Amino acid sequence: MSPNALIPSHRKPRRSASSRALRAGVTGGFLTLAVTGATVPANAAEKPVSETQEMPTITAALATSATKSADTAQQVAFSYERQALQDATEAKADKAADKAKAAADKKAKAEAEAKKAADEARRAKEAAQARASRSDARSTLSDVSGGSSSSSSSSSSSATGSAATLVSFLKAQLGKAYVMGSNGPASYDCSGLTQAAFSQIGIDLPRVSQSQSTAGTQVGLGNLQVGDILYWGSAGSAYHVAVYVGNGNFIGAQNPSTGIVERPLNYDMPTGAVRVL
Template structure:
């Protein structure tokens, strides 16, 4: 054993080197700094990690910002696509609805035009029929020797064929008639439908004066709308009617029983 073994050394303890201090420093600024004890490290080498640790957070922030911007852009693009899809769908529905309304309008217009044409056709036929009857009446000669033609001739011929038949209240033929039943049956021979009773027959067609009578005019007794008797003017100042149960169906001159008024349905 050396005689100096127990004598404390008076040597100053060795100061740790820069590399030892770096090793003990551990993590500096969030980065692990490694150094080998006893190695000689240039001064600029010890500072280099510090420089690198200052740049890396900047790179990380830029990447995060770029990623956020990319996400926002993607979201905006998706929103734009969705909005465009909704607009396209709305335009499509609007176009279909407009097309439907257009088709319905065209259909209604065609129906209205068809109805109008049909009404015009009927009006023309009615006018032609009236003109034909007027022409027939205009061909009649003097009242004392008048001879009806066409529909008026058919009407008068039917009425004359009923002369002498019985008057029966409420009867419409063929063996007996009341006054309105006879006129109704006579006009049905030429395609004209009259109401059943005298009151209604007295308001048909056009009212005419007794001084302007034509063959086929319906004569009525009483007031228009409440007549109690009817007959038919057959020309020559005469009428035919189912008068009463005593006389039956007869032909009489107007002054036999002067009517109150007359209507023209021909």
């Protein structure tokens, strides 16, 4: 046995030493670590573990992505802002339109009410004038129709020439039917009868009552002569006509119920008269 066999060795045991390096990098946005080791001889001088660390770096792709995300967010915010402004503008326009419509409706209503009031005032005035005219006519016609029958009789009997022909034709039509729009010979309406009567003496009258009421010279009801055209309603807008035949009477196509009749003036006092003879 070797004399040194039991003598313990003073050499340090062999051991594997490794130096490690710590590396860091960015992969897909995550921090990755890699540890590498190298075996060194046991008798090599031990070195402290060297560690290196690299901070994450922003790649061009990541920067571009961030920029695009910021632009998208800005565009979305701008779209919301623009839509809000558009909605506010439309709401304001709708409100203004509603206000304008309400004002227009109010104005139209006021105008309609004013027109209605004016029409009522005009009708009231015409009615008052008609009543006044009839009142005057009643007072003056008392001499024609009642108080001076001899004078009235002479008025009828003294009708000669055209007036006599006119009265003769009208009396021949008594009892015939009243038909709206008819001008003879079997039936007439009021203006159709007067037109046909005056055509017998060569006078061409307009066809309708409104025009006949202004066809001649306006005369007072207290100064009537045989052949004067009587009208009911305002001159130019009369709704009925007949012919004065003397003795305080008139002949006219009254209505479908009575037909053509002779009536005293006080049966239905006319509004006015025109003279064409």
